Amino acid sequence: MLDTPNSSTLAHTATSDSPDFSVPIVLGMIGLGTVGTGVYKILSRRTDLVFHQIAVRSLKKERDLPGLDSERLTDNAKSIVSDPAIQVVIEVMGGVDEARPLVIEAFKNGKHVITANKELIAKHGAELFDLAKARNVRLMFEGAVAAGIPIIMPLKLSLAANNILEIAGILNGTTNYMLTQMAEENWNYEEALLQAQKKGFAEADPTSDVGGHDAAYKISILASIAFKKRIDMKHVYCKGITSVTATDIQLAESLGYTIKLIGLCRQAEAGQLDIRVHPVLVEHDHPLASIKNENNAIWIKGDAVGDVMFYGKGAGEMPTASAVCADLLAVTTDLHKGNDPIPSMEIETTGFANILPVTETKNKYFVRLHTADHPGVIGLIGTACGEFGVSLESIVQHGIHEEDGTASIVFITHELAEKQMLKALDKIKADPAIQKLGCVLRIL
Ligand code: HSE
Numbered sequence: 013m014l015d016t017p018n019s020s021t022l023a024h025t026a027t028s029d030s031p032d033f034s035v036p037i038v039l040g041m042i043g044l045g046t047v048g049t050g051v052y053k054i055l056s057r058r059t060d061l062v063f064h065q066i067a068v069r070s071l072k073k074e075r076d077l078p079g080l081d082s083e084r085l086t087d088n089a090k091s092i093v094s095d096p097a098i099q100v101v102i103e104v105m106g107g108v109d110e111a112r113p114l115v116i117e118a119f120k121n122g123k124h125v126i127t128a129n130k131e132l133i134a135k136h137g138a139e140l141f142d143l144a145k146a147r148n149v150r151l152m153f154e155g156a157v158a159a160g161i162p163i164i165m166p167l168k169l170s171l172a173a174n175n176i177l178e179i180a181g182i183l184n185g186t187t188n189y190m191l192t193q194m195a196e197e198n199w200n201y202e203e204a205l206l207q208a209q210k211k212g213f214a215e216a217d218p219t220s221d222v223g224g225h226d227a228a229y230k231i232s233i234l235a236s237i238a239f240k241k242r243i244d245m246k247h248v249y250c251k252g253i254t255s256v257t258a259t260d261i262q263l264a265e266s267l268g269y270t271i272k273l274i275g276l277c278r279q280a281e282a283g284q285l286d287i288r289v290h291p292v293l294v295e296h297d298h299p300l301a302s303i304k305n306e307n308n309a310i311w312i313k314g315d316a317v318g319d320v321m322f323y324g325k326g327a328g329e330m331p332t333a334s335a336v337c338a339d340l341l342a343v344t345t346d347l348h349k350g351n352d353p354i355p356s357m358e359i360e361t362t363g364f365a366n367i368l369p370v371t372e373t374k375n376k377y378f379v380r381l382h383t384a385d386h387p388g389v390i391g392l393i394g395t396a397c398g399e400f401g402v403s404l405e406s407i408v409q410h411g412i413h414e415e416d417g418t419a420s421i422v423f424i425t426h427e428l429a430e431k432q433m434l435k436a437l438d439k440i441k442a443d444p445a446i447q448k449l450g451c452v453l454r455i456l
Pocket residue numbers: 156158159183184185186187213214215221226326327328
């Protein structure tokens with residue numbers, strides 16, 4: 013059994029064959045927002061796990077949680093990580109500046125930590141796993157990626173026999189909900205964001221969702237497990253959905269594509285890793301195209317298994333709580349049995365990944381231009397593309413832009429290096445017949 017600070021007061025007499033659930037495991041939780049509330053609801057059904065203290069931002073806030081003893085609430089999160097009675101800390105406050113020192117302190121005080129904090133794991137995972145190992149305590153984070161979808165353990169264990177070739181994921185529920193509603197209900201961006209916030213999918217500051225950072229943390233965690241490399245977030249290209257318009261969504265749909273915010277990671281040439289987050293056009297018959305609303309999905313290509321896809325709710329109170337509580341039970345069942353808990357979800361890496369710059373990546377592209385509506389415009393676009401080796405798959409005029417009366421010309425390319433595409437676009441934009449670049453999106 014692990015030497016927890018309160019092991020003398022909570023001595024377990026159980027053997028591994030007969031777990032003793034009569035001696036409760038003592039929990040502390042930091043955060044009682046959306047996820048914390050879900051965790052509380054699930055755990056309040058149990059008698060073998062008890063909350064000793066829960067840290068909240070405001071003690072004055074009204075909370076409709078049956079059985080919640082206000083005496084157990086504190087606004088001092090530090091008291092949770094230092095309280096000798098607490099064996100396991102559940103960190104569901106989010107953010108890094110406050111959470112990181114608290115988790116470190118919890119480890120130093122011999123406590124296991126369950127977190128759903130993707131930013132913390134993506135930015136400081138290596139440091140935290142080293143410390144947890146040194147202190148012989150556990151760090152679990154299934155809820156950090158795609159909420160209720162089991163993906164960390166399956167990637168670490170069930171797919172361990174594979175060389176992972178590619179991961180493409182819809183990893184943010186807020187933006188997937190927004191893009192779905194913009195496509196199906198013709199909502200504008202602002203309406204879609206407001207509804208996502210009302211439904212409790214968005215982070216406190218939705219910039220992390222719509223800016224793609226939330227998805228970038230998640231794909232970085234998955235990439236570090238799959239490719240066994242540390243990912244320096246500074247080198248992960250990240251573009252959100254703030255400039256995606258309903259016009260582009262409708263045009264893409266008419267051409268057989270749906271627009272999704274995708275976290276992508278694949279092995280590139282010469283040992284480099286192509287890892288990025290941005291909106292992409294996904295063909296209607298790709299499995300990821302059918303993932304709607306707040307659902308997430310992770311599509312993985314392994315050299316032995318082929319293609320697999322994990323699907324489910326990637327945001328919200330109960331789906332995230334489902335993953336957090338599963339981690340907790342994995343640890344506490346062993347504590348009940350008197351065993352060392354299952355090993356941490358440690359991410360074993362061999363140095364930092366060499367990340368391919370986005371300008372070196374190869375993609376197909378969807379481009380929409382605002383142009384003059386006169387003869388020769390399509391010809392000049394074709395000539396500029398040809399000059400830089402950009403091969404066109406199709407080019408069509410889709411009527412007139414209502415807002416400025418310009419022609420809407422859309423073209424789709426074959427696959428090419430991004431730097432070639434940028435050169436061709438520079439040449440196209442320089443022509444007086446081209447009024448504006450409406451949108452450039454990569455195709456999966
Ligand atoms: N805000 C996140 C999302 C929830 O929309 O997916 C959990 O990361």
